[in-house]
Amino acid sequence: MTLRLRLKVSSIGSPFLQLGSSATRFSLSQACSVSKLAFHPLRLQRNTNSSPTRLLVRAARIESKGVTLGFRAPQFQLPEPLTGKLWTLEDFESYPALLVMFICNHCPFVKHLQKDIVKLTKFYMKKGLAVIAISSNSVATHPQDGPEFMAEDAKLFDYPFPYLYDESQNVARDFGAVCTPEFYLFKKDGRRPFELVYHGQFDDSRPRNNVPVTGRDLSLAIDRVLSGQEVPSEQKASVGCSIKWHPRKEF
DSSP, rough: EEEEEEEOOOOOOOOOOOOTOOEEEEEEEOOOOOOOOOOOOOEEEESSSSSEEEEEOOOOEEEOOOOOOTTTTOOEEOTTTTOEEEEEEEGGGSSSSEEEEOSSSSSSSHHHHHHHHHHHHHHHHTEEEEEEEEEOOOOOOGGSSSSHHHHHHHTTTOOOSSSEEOSSSSHHHEEEEEHSEEEEEEOOOOSSSSSEOOOOOSSSOOSSSOOOOOOOOHHHHHHHHHTTOOOOOOOOEEEEEEEOOOOEEEE
């Protein structure tokens, strides 16, 4: 079953879909086959007198998946928009554990947890946990996730961790990240590389499901890592907005 809509656009101002101020008319089609947690990509075709350009934009509610426990943390070198500093994996070699979070500015799943992520990370950073957050969303479709707005969010919410910009999206691909928020907890055993021990949810709370935000699942995993205990391999996947990959242009 295919749903076809035609709409006239005078300006594109949605926080979820932005394609440029010069657009005046698009035809939009979306397959209505919907899986449990994800929608098929939107295809938007700009109609002009010149050759049409199609932008493929992914818009989905999706689960974290596809990364095996024991996975070694990939190398990275990413800028922090707030300070201009470049950060690498080596900056955290002296820590017993590293939490890597893929987040962004606009996603309602991130906003739902934002203040509690700050509380949790401040608490555990005092206990020796290293933490970074990474935004990999395309500014071509979501300019509100760009570096200048990342710096504003970092200030506004008093992020205690570096909030890094993955412009190329290569780091997200190296980690196998697919959604925001997505949590990777790595442990460090002496001189051995960081090893993934937790790739799950913050807790059971979601926007509008009326479950209180506690951070229980992630907290239990961090407690175990910092106390030298094994983290159970049975973990609930994080659920959030899909990472907004750079649109493919087809001429």
